[in-house]
Amino acid sequence: MKPLLFRVPKSDEESFKVQVDDQDYFYDPLHFHPELQLTLILESKGTRFIGDSIGSFKAGDVFLIGPNLPHVFRNDKQYYEKENNLRARAISIFFTLDSLGKDFFSLPETIHIQKLLKKSSQGIKIKHKTRTKVIHLMEKIEELDKFGKLLQFLKILDVISHDHELECLSSISFGSSFSESDSKKINDVFEYVVKNFSNEIKLDDVASVANLSTTAFCRFFKLRTRKTFTQFLNEIRIGHACKLLLEEDLNITEICYQCGFNNISHFNRQFKNITSYTPTDYLRVHQN
The missing domain is CATH 1.10.10.60 (Homeodomain-like)
Incomplete structure (x- = not known):
C-alpha cells in the first residue's frame, strides 16, 4: 500500500480543477499530490485514511486535504462485487497555494483563508452548519461558467475559514515541513x-x-x-x-x-x- 504520487489532470485554461466522480468505486491506492483537495462525498461509504487518521466516510461528508498528505477513500467490499447497483459519487476541487497567483492568499482580504490552507496539512473534516453551507455551494459549482466557478470557489473557502470548530484529522503533517x-x-x-x-x-x-x-x-x-x-x-x-x-x-x-x-x-x-x-x-x- 505504497503512497503513490498522483497527477491531477488540469488544462492550461483553468487555474483550479472541479472534478465530478461517478464510478463503481473510488480510486483506491493510497496516494498523495501537491494540490489541495476539497471533496464532498455525494454517494458512497467506506473507510478513509488521511495522514495517520482512520475513520469511516459516507454521503454528505466534506474533507479538505492538504498538499502531499497521503490519503485514500476506500469503499466497502460490496462496492467491488458484480451487479451491486452501488455508485461512488463525489465532487472535488483541486488547487494549489498559488493557483490564483503567488501572493493571492497573502492579501489582507484573504489572509484568513491562508490560515485555513496551512491547517489543511493535517486534513480537515468539515461539520455542522458549515458543512451544510459547503454542500449547497459545491453542488452548484459544476453548473457555473469559469468566472462563476472562481467566485463560488472563493466563497466556499471563505465559509470554511470562518468555522472555528473544524476537526483536524491527522496528528502528523506530511507537507513541506519535511525534507x-x-x-x-x-x-x-x-x-x-x-x-x-x-x-x-x-x-x-x-x-x-x-x-x-x-x-x-x-x-x-x-x-x-x-x-x-x-x-x-x-x-x-x-x-x-x-x-x-x-x-x-x-x-x-x-x-x-x-x-x-x-x-x-x-x-x-x-x-x-x-x-x-x-x-x-x-x-x-x-x-x-
Missing part, C-alpha cells in the same frame, strides 16, 4: 503500519523500513511527529476499533484482537486514553 528524504521515510513507515497494524509490529521491523537503527528511528520519529511510534501505532489501531464498533457486529474482545491488541485490559485503557470513552460508552454516544 524529501524525511517525507519518504515517514510515508514508508505510514504505509507499513496501515498494512500491518492488525498484526504484531516490532520496533526493529519498522525501524528497518525507515532504514534506521532502532535508537535513531525512535529519535527521528519523535522529532518529526512530536509523538512516540507506540503512540502513533495505538492511535491507528484505536481509530480502526472505533470504525469496527460502529459498523460491524463484533463484540469488544473480537475488536481488540482484530486491531492488533493482545490484551483486553490494555485495549480498554488505550481506548479510554485516546477517545476519552470506554468502548461501550463510545458506541452509545456515537450510534445513530
